[in-house]
Amino acid sequence: MKLNIDDKNATENPAIAQRGVGDVFDFIVCGAGSSGSVVAARLAEDGNASVLLLEAGGDDAAETVTNPGQWPLNLGSSRDWSFVGQPAPGLNGRCLPLSMGKGLGGGSSINVMVWARGHKGDWDHFAAEAGDDAWGYQSILGYYRRIEDWRGVPDPTRRGVGGPAYVAQPQSPQPVAEALLNAASAIGIPVYDTPNGEMMEGPGGASIAELRIRDGKRESVFASYVRPLMSRPNLTVLTDALVTRLIFDGQRVIGTEVLVDGQRRQFSARCETILSLGAINTPKVLMQSGIGPEEELQLHGIPVVQHLPGVGRNHQDYLAFGCTWAYRKPEGVGGGGCEAKLYWKSASHLGQPDILQCQLEFAVPSPIETGLEPPEHGWTMFTGLAQPKSRGRLRLSGPNTYDPILIQPYSLSEPEDMAAALAAVDLGRELGNGDAFTPLVIGETAPGARDRSGMIDFVRRSAVTLRWRLVLSSESGQPI
Structure with missing residues (x-):
């Protein structure tokens, strides 16, 4: 089902429309959880790229x-x-x-809503492992400041105001x-x-x-990042859309196969397809598409597109x-x-x-x-x-x-x-x-x-x- 981006109330509680969508987009983002919502919003915000955001679950309108x-x-x-x-x-x-979480917002729509940032030691470890200071804590503080709309005691060094993520x-x-x-x-x-x-x-x-609670209501990542852009014609959000496998041209991913309301469809991406299906469904889709440990794929008769032994590990x-x-x-x-x-x-x-x-x-x-x-x-x-x-x-x-x-x-x-x-x-x-x-x-x-x-x-x-x-x-x- 497609979220009706033309609904005048779309920015508050998007309605569902029984309308079809096109087959070709610049970007396809699989999964409307915390990561997918951010990626889709950033890709769609300048209006130049067409973006399809796919979510296996339903909307986020339930009282729960x-x-x-x-x-x-x-x-x-x-x-x-x-x-x-x-x-x-x-x-x-x-x-x-x-x-x-299964639905718009993913885990951020069913979790306890605690805003928890990474420790300085974690970020500096990532920077050391990557050999790139851009992953270090001092660099990441800049991202935190841009992300946050912090409503507590001002701390200009560490906290941001006016960002998409309301925190109080x-x-x-x-x-x-x-x-x-x-x-x-x-x-x-x-x-x-x-x-x-x-x-x-x-x-x-x-x-x-x-907490990520505003005026007594949950503020999911989808609500913070995607909902404000729902009136834009270059953004399409499809719920009840289960990504089943990737589509390849050789070893290049060119789109996805999806079950939409139980009907199998294919969508093509001119530029990129992004998997943000969580720590369990992402490796599942990769392996069932032919990307993963060769012995695991062959065991189930899946043609190997790319032997990648790390998929499903760690x-x-x-x-x-x-x-x-x-x-x-x-x-x-x-x-x-x-x-x-x-x-x-x-x-x-x-x-x-x-x-x-x-x-x-x-x-x-x-x-x-x-x-x-x-x-x-x-x-x-x-x-x-x-x-x-x-x-x-x-x-x-x-x-x-x-x-x-x-x-x-x-x-x-x-x-x-x-x-x-x-x-x-x-x-x-x-x-x-x-x-x-x-x-x-x-x-x-x-x-x-x-x-x-x-x-x-x-x-x-x-x-x-x-x-x-x-x-x-x-x-x-x-x-x-």
């Missing part, structure tokens, strides 16, 4: 997308690809659910968020006014989170472990439920933070394998790995569009990850059991005090990806 407090209801729904990993030895054979902190954070900052300060972790300025240049710290994801406390009485939930965050190091010798703590203002159930019940009212510290060492692999199960991708995450396969996980859980428990939380909580419900082997068992049984999926109450539709 626009209302920040309802984001958990998207997980496991039609707006989620709902991938599941293969049994992972490091997780006691568990299969890890892997949620990923909650005006009145919940008491549990303030308690986290006080607990961090009490054990010597510095507290910052914002998490994306000076805090991203040193050993870490704690701060009230920055899969990375961020694991988190839920530590939960029961409230004395029900407390409010602000923003999207995450109003405070913390970055810190699992060991003092490290040069930069490798632990991410994301505080959720409601009690999230642990995976059923832990045997732990969540409190009726409480809060959760998702304490996780920001620098995981384990690497996984994606394999094909067949050559056809609906043959599922096999995701082998190899979670916690590297001993450094288990060491960091134990340190992360210890830190989360130390914070949550600190005096700052005493007025708010009765006590800890997960994981509770354990010896080392018991904590290792908890880590393996409780680990979820930060693309995690909540268990929802069938009666209220609220997280339980």
